[in-house]
Amino acid sequence: MPALYDAAMPTFIRGLKNLSNMLEKGKAFAAAQGMELSELLDARLIDDMASLTKQVQMTTDTAKFVAVRVGQIENDPWADDEASFADVQARVAKAIAFLQAASPDGFEGREDATVVLTTPSGDIPFTGSNYVHGFAIPNFFFHLSMAYALLRMKGVPLGKLDFLGAIR
Numbered sequence: 001m002p003a004l005y006d007a008a009m010p011t012f013i014r015g016l017k018n019l020s021n022m023l024e025k026g027k028a029f030a031a032a033q034g035m036e037l038s039e040l041l042d043a044r045l046i047d048d049m050a051s052l053t054k055q056v057q058m059t060t061d062t063a064k065f066v067a068v069r070v071g072q073i074e075n076d077p078w079a080d081d082e083a084s085f086a087d088v089q090a091r092v093a094k095a096i097a098f099l100q101a102a103s104p105d106g107f108e109g110r111e112d113a114t115v116v117l118t119t120p121s122g123d124i125p126f127t128g129s130n131y132v133h134g135f136a137i138p139n140f141f142f143h144l145s146m147a148y149a150l151l152r153m154k155g156v157p158l159g160k161l162d163f164l165g166a167i168r
Helices: 004-035 037-041 054-067 085-100 128-153 160-164
Strands: 114-119 122-127
Touching: 004 037, 004 085, 004 128, 004 160, 037 054, 037 085, 054 085, 054 128, 054 160, 114 128, 122 128, 128 160
Parallel strands: none
Antiparallel strands: 114 122
């Protein structure tokens, strides 16, 4: 199996499955507390940070764009218009399915391929390897950690094993 595929795709799929499980625990907690789900979805650590919904969008986008930019999967643009808890969960499920459709063959020999990340501040060039290891994996876990932290901040009873998932 190509090294970049092996480093990224199973890691992202596992993290997204764990995110889905954490969100479900959040939904159950909100129901038990009489809390509106929008209170979870709109939660922010501080005003200038992204909400839980946006953290989910950025987590899924980061994973998806590795499959697109490195794994050579055709991009399927997503609107970032999730408004409900069901929408957020559907986005996570869509991302998992997108990653599961990625072929290891698309990653073959892409370690030194040029990958360009376009930002409002300008383009950032990477090699495939640097993009996966130096940007995408850390960025994925940053946003996944923020989603975990937002749920915990709202009182959802999560622990480290919810974040890590089943250890094998």
